[in-house]
Amino acid sequence: MKVDKVIASATTILPLRLKDMSYSVGNARLLDGIDLTVKAGRRLVVMGPNGAGKSLLLRLCHGLIEPTSGSISWQSQDPRPAAQAMVLQRPVLLRRSVRANLNYPLALAGYARAARSEMVQKTLARFGLIPLAERPARLLSGGEQQRLALARAWALRPQILFLDEPSAALDPSATRAIEDLIFQFSAEGITIVMTSHDLFQARRLAQDVAFLHRGRLIEHGPAAQFFDAPQTPEARDFLGGALIW
Amino acid sequence: MLSNTRALLLCAISSIGSIAAVPAFAQDFITVASTTSTENSGLFGYILPMFTEETGIDVRVVAQGTGQALETGRRGDVDVVFVHARPAEEQFVAEGYGVERFDVMYNDFVIVGPDSDPANTRAAENAVDAMTAIAQAGASFASRGDDSGTHKAELALWSAADIVPEGAWYLETGSGMGATLNTAVQVPAYALTDRGTWLSFENRGDLTVTYEGDPVLFNPYGVILVNPELHPHVKAQEGQAFIDWLVSDAGQQAIADYQVGGEQLFFPNAQ
Amino acid sequence: MDGPFLIAIGLIASGDPALTEIIALSLKVTLTAVSIGCLVGLPLGAGLALARFPGRGVIVVAFNALMGLPPVVAGLLVYLMLSRSGPLGDLALLFTPTAMVIAQTILILPIVISLTRSVVEDLWAEYREQLRSLGAGRLRSVPTLLWDGRVSLVTGILAGFGRASAEVGAVLIVGGNIAGHTRTMTTAITLETSRGSLGLAVALGIILLLITLSLNAAAWGLAQSARGRLG
Numbered sequence: 001m002k003v004d005k006v007i008a009s010a011t012t013i014l015p016l017r018l019k020d021m022s023y024s025v026g027n028a029r030l031l032d033g034i035d036l037t038v039k040a041g042r043r044l045v046v047m048g049p050n051g052a053g054k055s056l057l058l059r060l061c062h063g064l065i066e067p068t069s070g071s072i073s074w075q076s077q078d079p080r081p082a083a084q085a086m087v088l089q090r091p092v093l094l095r096r097s098v099r100a101n102l103n104y105p106l107a108l109a110g111y112a113r114a115a116r117s118e119m120v121q122k123t124l125a126r127f128g129l130i131p132l133a134e135r136p137a138r139l140l141s142g143g144e145q146q147r148l149a150l151a152r153a154w155a156l157r158p159q160i161l162f163l164d165e166p167s168a169a170l171d172p173s174a175t176r177a178i179e180d181l182i183f184q185f186s187a188e189g190i191t192i193v194m195t196s197h198d199l200f201q202a203r204r205l206a207q208d209v210a211f212l213h214r215g216r217l218i219e220h221g222p223a224a225q226f227f228d229a230p231q232t233p234e235a236r237d238f239l240g241g242a243l244i245w
Numbered sequence: 246m247l248s249n250t251r252a253l254l255l256c257a258i259s260s261i262g263s264i265a266a267v268p269a270f271a272q273d274f275i276t277v278a279s280t281t282s283t284e285n286s287g288l289f290g291y292i293l294p295m296f297t298e299e300t301g302i303d304v305r306v307v308a309q310g311t312g313q314a315l316e317t318g319r320r321g322d323v324d325v326v327f328v329h330a331r332p333a334e335e336q337f338v339a340e341g342y343g344v345e346r347f348d349v350m351y352n353d354f355v356i357v358g359p360d361s362d363p364a365n366t367r368a369a370e371n372a373v374d375a376m377t378a379i380a381q382a383g384a385s386f387a388s389r390g391d392d393s394g395t396h397k398a399e400l401a402l403w404s405a406a407d408i409v410p411e412g413a414w415y416l417e418t419g420s421g422m423g424a425t426l427n428t429a430v431q432v433p434a435y436a437l438t439d440r441g442t443w444l445s446f447e448n449r450g451d452l453t454v455t456y457e458g459d460p461v462l463f464n465p466y467g468v469i470l471v472n473p474e475l476h477p478h479v480k481a482q483e484g485q486a487f488i489d490w491l492v493s494d495a496g497q498q499a500i501a502d503y504q505v506g507g508e509q510l511f512f513p514n515a516q
Numbered sequence: 517m518d519g520p521f522l523i524a525i526g527l528i529a530s531g532d533p534a535l536t537e538i539i540a541l542s543l544k545v546t547l548t549a550v551s552i553g554c555l556v557g558l559p560l561g562a563g564l565a566l567a568r569f570p571g572r573g574v575i576v577v578a579f580n581a582l583m584g585l586p587p588v589v590a591g592l593l594v595y596l597m598l599s600r601s602g603p604l605g606d607l608a609l610l611f612t613p614t615a616m617v618i619a620q621t622i623l624i625l626p627i628v629i630s631l632t633r634s635v636v637e638d639l640w641a642e643y644r645e646q647l648r649s650l651g652a653g654r655l656r657s658v659p660t661l662l663w664d665g666r667v668s669l670v671t672g673i674l675a676g677f678g679r680a681s682a683e684v685g686a687v688l689i690v691g692g693n694i695a696g697h698t699r700t701m702t703t704a705i706t707l708e709t710s711r712g713s714l715g716l717a718v719a720l721g722i723i724l725l726l727i728t729l730s731l732n733a734a735a736w737g738l739a740q741s742a743r744g745r746l747g
Contacts, residue, residue, distance in 0.1 A: 064649060082651070092642055105651055276694075308692075319601075320599045421710045422710065447713050449712070
């Protein structure tokens with residue numbers, strides 16, 4: 001898959017650096033002292049038991065919420081650069097056609113009408129959505145909806161893509177299709193940061209792993225090392241399938 | 246769906262454009278405050294086209310109770326008031342709100358009631374006797390209770406009979422002549438009404454005229470130009486033209502010619 | 517009183533110009549008021565749904581309460597404003613269709629604002645993160661939420677239309693029920709009732725009901741098919 005020229009030529013916003021980043025709601029410290037550097041071109045899977053703060057970490061990185069303390073900074077110094085996108089765990093598709101859903105964020109990003117319609121057409125083709133282009137997005141199947149959500153994020157030409165449980169509610173074949181897309185994005189040079197509760201999926205996709213436990217980042221490194229020789233007892237228990245809290 | 250909704254929106258937006266066209270003013274018009282009974286009688290529908298044809302001035306009639314019509318005149322919201330409550334009209338002029346009162350015509354009040362006439366008003370010597378009979382029999386009586394000319398005439402009769410109307414038999418509707426007559430039909434009750442409204446009133450039920458003819462029941466109409474010195478926007482010239490026409494031979498003849506069911510409703514009496 | 521249905525059918529069939537004029541004026545006034553109500557009320561309601569400021573609760577409650585404002589009171593307020601002796605007397609708007617539009621707009625606005633706020637607030641809870649993720653700020657979210665809530669919003673707009681087209685107190689006071697100028701369906705019904713022409717009054721009522729009915733049926737059908745097609 002050839003690297004998209006627009007992405008390749010843009011100023012890089014990566015790496016993304018989190019320094020002693022914490023997030024609290026009231027007295028509850030949901031993320032605590034996270035230090036993490038997300039390097040360009042890698043596929044990072046954030047793992048951890050339920051409630052460890054995986055989804056929260058992605059939303060903080062994406063800029064949907066602000067950290068309580070510490071910092072999240074991009075290489076480009078931009079507080080919230082445009083060249084990043086996220087697919088939420090339950091993406092909201094607008095009550096309009098597939099085409100209009102793709103057009104919407106591009107219009108927000110300020111692309112001119114002509115450029116937009118070309119980008120939308122390209123995206124429809126790229127994701128095999130041309131036959132569905134005029135269909136109402138809300139009436140697509142689960143797999144099709146997720147494909148559209150990914151396409152919508154991709155159309156923004158991100159350098160980094162945050163994916164929160166991208167195949168959580170999908171059947172195996174739809175999951176397969178989504179994973180294929182993630183590999184293709186990666187091959188195009190898009191940095192991937194995703195969460196997954198599925199160990200097998202994590203093994204298939206991860207180049208790096210960040211392991212969260214009770215709001216703390218307790219392991220971070222290459223995937224092979226994490227899966228073969230986890231350093232902490234919590235990670236060992238997690239990989240062994242034990243319930244840890 | 247998209248195109249449908251869009252069409253609907255367009256439709257809504259274009260109708261806003263039409264608001265500019267809504268206050269389609271005729272070049273020459275005056276606004277007249279008059280009474281519901283006059284409007285209901287159909288007199289205006291008959292005489293106004295004649296005036297408009299002769300002068301090119303359109304007359305817009307706002308029909309209200311006499312009290313409200315005079316108040317509308319006081320506020321300067323109309324050019325001419327055309328009502329029937331002589332003392333109030335004279336006060337209106339005396340206070341400077343109106344220029345001068347002109348006699349135009351009169352009709353008369355009648356007492357209507359159930360055909361069975363439980364108070365035996367048919368045998369009354371005069372109007373005050375008839376009202377006394379109703380009160381003494383405790384027969385139901387529907388009153389406008391709205392400070393209108395008709396209401397004032399009714400109160401004057403009670404006062405002359407030395408009766409304070411109150412009790413279960415006395416029903417104040419607080420509404421117009423038509424609504425009061427509708428109530429009287431339902432109860433059934435006696436009521437004092439102007440003959441014009443009665444003759445053009447269709448929902449009479451069991452009601453009929455049980456007493457009429459006492460001169461005290463005559464109901465004179467006056468027309469007054471609202472004082473342009475107080476309200477400079479008043480169309481004095483056009484308003485006065487209307488008044489002049491009403492009291493002219495042509496206007497008086499038009500009033501005399503108006504009939505409902507073969508009966509003349511209004512009797513011209515301009516000086 | 518016999519056969520108001522027959523009278524109604526006869527009236528419609530005859531195409532009586534006076535009746536046509538009354539119906540046209542009623543629709544014109546009410547549709548104009550509804551349009552203005554939407555133009556002002558939709559963004560305002562949506563803004564109220566998204567904005568957070570001190571005193572917001574008071575405003576929300578106030579608009580909810582104003583939905584029950586007696587039309588006569590609205591009419592009286594407009595009358596006092598537009599009267600020659602009132603602050604806006606120089607505009608010479610009293611006893612004109614424009615005055616009726618103003619009065620009806622005042623009746624419609626609280627309904628449109630309150631229902632829009634409620635619909636948009638629910639949508640906002642669902643859309644908030646997604647819209648922010650796609651790059652829409654609060655202000656830019658307003659038209660998006662209004663458009664995506666369009667099916668539910670139509671209900672609120674119809675409620676406003678219903679209130680405006682059915683009311684008589686306000687338009688009677690500010691319009692004056694002048695024949696051929698400010699006489700609407702409802703004031704004509706009032707007039708005919710007061711003349712004892714109950715049959716004609718009921719016939720006019722039936723026509724008014726038919727108009728409202730067909731409009732509601734059209735909107736309902738549109739909403740049903742939209743639900744089916746938009747999910």
